Amino acid sequence: MTIACLGITVLDRIQRVATLPTTGGKYVAKDYFEVGGGPAATAAVAVAKMGHQVDFIGRVGQDGVADTMLSELASYGVNVDKALHIAGASSAFSAVLVDDEGERMIINYQDPSLSRDPKQLENVDFSQYKTILTDVRWPEGAKYALEQAKKHNIPSVLDADLSPDSIDELVKLAEHVAFSEPGLEKFTGCTDPIEGLKIAKKQTDGKVYVTVGSQGCYWLEGDKICHEPVMKVDVVDTTGAGDVFHGALAVAVAESKQSREAIVFSNLVAALKCTKRGGREGIPTRSEVNQKLQK
Numbered sequence: 521m522t523i524a525c526l527g528i529t530v531l532d533r534i535q536r537v538a539t540l541p542t543t544g545g546k547y548v549a550k551d552y553f554e555v556g557g558g559p560a561a562t563a564a565v566a567v568a569k570m571g572h573q574v575d576f577i578g579r580v581g582q583d584g585v586a587d588t589m590l591s592e593l594a595s596y597g598v599n600v601d602k603a604l605h606i607a608g609a610s611s612a613f614s615a616v617l618v619d620d621e622g623e624r625m626i627i628n629y630q631d632p633s634l635s636r637d638p639k640q641l642e643n644v645d646f647s648q649y650k651t652i653l654t655d656v657r658w659p660e661g662a663k664y665a666l667e668q669a670k671k672h673n674i675p676s677v678l679d680a681d682l683s684p685d686s687i688d689e690l691v692k693l694a695e696h697v698a699f700s701e702p703g704l705e706k707f708t709g710c711t712d713p714i715e716g717l718k719i720a721k722k723q724t725d726g727k728v729y730v731t732v733g734s735q736g737c738y739w740l741e742g743d744k745i746c747h748e749p750v751m752k753v754d755v756v757d758t759t760g761a762g763d764v765f766h767g768a769l770a771v772a773v774a775e776s777k778q779s780r781e782a783i784v785f786s787n788l789v790a791a792l793k794c795t796k797r798g799g800r801e802g803i804p805t806r807s808e809v810n811q812k813l814q815k
Contacts, residue, residue: 521572521573521650521774522572522573522574522575522648522649522650523567523572523573523574523575523649523650523651523652523653523770523771523774524574524575524577524646524649524651524652524653524665525560525561525563525564525567525574525575525576525577525653525654525767525770526560526576526577526578526641526652526653526654526655526658526661526662526665527558527559527560527561527578527653527654527655527656527657527658527661527662527679528558528559528560528561528578528579528612528630528655528657528658529556529557529558529560529561529576529578529580529589529590529593529603529611529612530556530557530558530561530589530611530612530613530614530628531554531555531556531557531585531588531589531611531612531613531614532554532555532556532557532613532614532616532626532759532798532799533552533554533613533614533615533616534552534553534554534555534616534617534618534759534797534798535549535551535552535615535616535617535618536549536550536551536552536617536618536619536620536797537549537550537617537618537619538550538619538620539619539620540617540619540623540624540625541617541625553797553798554588555592555798555799555800555801556588556589556592556593556799556800557614557616557759557760557763557799557800558578558612558655558657558763559655559656559657559679559681559762559763559766560576560577560578560653560654560655560657560679560763561576561578561589561593561598561763562760562763562764562767562799562800563653563655563679563763563764563766563767563770564576564593564598564767565593565596565598565767565800565803566763566764566766566767566768566771566789566793566803567598567653567767567770567771568596568597568598569596569597569803569804569805569806570767570768570771570789570806570809571806572650572771572774573599574597574598574599575598575599575601575602575649576593576598576599576600576602576603577602577603577604577641577644577661577665578603578604578658578661579603579604579606579609579634579635579636579658579661580603580604580605580606580611580612580634581605581606581608581609581610581611581631581634582605582606582607582608582609583610583611585610585611585613586603586605586611589611590603592800596800602644604640604641606633606634606635608633609631609633609634609635610631610633610634611631611634612628612629612630612631612634613628613629614626614627614628614629615627616759618757618759618797621755622755622756622757622758622794623758624757624758624759626759630657636658636659636660636661637660638658638660638661638663638664641661641664641665646665646668646669646671646672646674647668647672647674649669649674650674650675650774651674651675651676651677651770651771651773651774652665652666652668652669652674652675652676652677653676653677653678653679653766653767653770654666654676654677654678654679654690654694655678655679655681655766656678656679656680656681656682656683656685656687656690656703657683659683659685659686659687659689659690662678662690663689663690663693666678666690666693666694667693669693669694669695670693675695675696675773675774676693676694676695676696677694677695677696677698677766677769677770677773678690678691678693678694678696678697678698678726679698679762679763679766680694680697680698680699680700680703680704680707681699681700681702681703681762682700682702682703682706683703683706687703687707688707688723691707691720691723691724691726692723692724692725694724694726695726695727695773696726696727696729696769696773697720697724697726697727697728697729698728698729698730698731698765698766698769699716699717699720699728699729699730699731700730700731700762701713701730701731701732701733704716704717704720704730707720707723708720713730713732713738714738714745716730717729717730717738717739717740717745718740721740727739727740727779728740729769729783731762731765731790733758734750734752735749735750736748736749736750736783736787737750737765737783737786737787739779739783741779746779746780748780748783748784748787749787750787750788750790750791751787751788751791751812752791753791753792753794753795754795755794755795756794756795756796756797756802757794757796757797757798757802758794759797759798759799760793760798760799760800761790761791761793761794762790763799764789764790764793764799764803765786765787765789765790766786767789768785768786768788768789768790769782769783769786771785772785772786784813785809785813788809788812788813789803789804789809792804792808792809792812
């Protein structure tokens with residue numbers, strides 16, 4: 521069964537620092553490395569690590585950055601044949617600072633000429649997928665994919681993180697809406713994640729969730745608030761943890777796991793990722809996850 525992950529892919533240029541800057545000035549990095557990032561792309565790697573076939577569908581430029589990112593995705597077993605190459609555009613990249621506690625600061629740049637027109641998606645047969653995941657960084661593409669999911673009665677997962685664009689239409693369309701805490705606050709205007717979930721539920725027929733970092737995940741079953749804590753680990757780097765959670769959730773949905781089982785699974789995959797640096801390097805294998813679940 522193949523899962524589709526549609527959205528952004530980014531080259532993360534990561535610098536390690538003792539503490540994240542709070543004021544302007546010059547700072548010295550302790551380490552530097554480059555790795556692919558982006559919510560949908562990293563989710564696709566998580567899906568592949570969990571043993572599923574996965575297609576990454578997203579926009580890239582025609583440049584060396586695109587070659588580097590797609591080659592890395594392919595090395596993890598992600599199919600990149602459906603990536604959309606935009607002539608004359610630069611691929612997206614991010615500057616990422618990671619401190620000694622594993623917290624990070626991300627500044628992303630996307631070339632305005634990286635076309636947002638979803639017309640190229642008409643060449644993709646979305647009816648073939650077991651589950652469709654989208655992020656919110658390409659809303660036009662996400663809307664098209666989520667509409668296709670509804671048309672073909674395919675379960676969908678929306679990574680409802682912060683976006684400069686309105687995500688109202690996407691939230692209404694998705695069957696599973698997994699907010700980040702900042703994403704939920706922006707969507708609802710509510711700083712309390714539990715109350716925010718109740719507000720968000722009024723905007724969709726889908727199931728709503730919110731990840732709250734080390735506190736784990738909250739979700740609604742009808743009117744009932746449910747919570748699943750996250751396993752405590754020695755955190756090295758939280759970069760990509762949310763993206764990995766969403767990829768694992770797409771796998772859980774594809775495997776028809778019940779809600780709590782799905783969240784236990786997704787929490788664990790994300791937590792284990794945090795034990796190593798980079799958004800993808802620490803993603804565990806399926807056998808590693810299964811071993812932990814059996815303990």
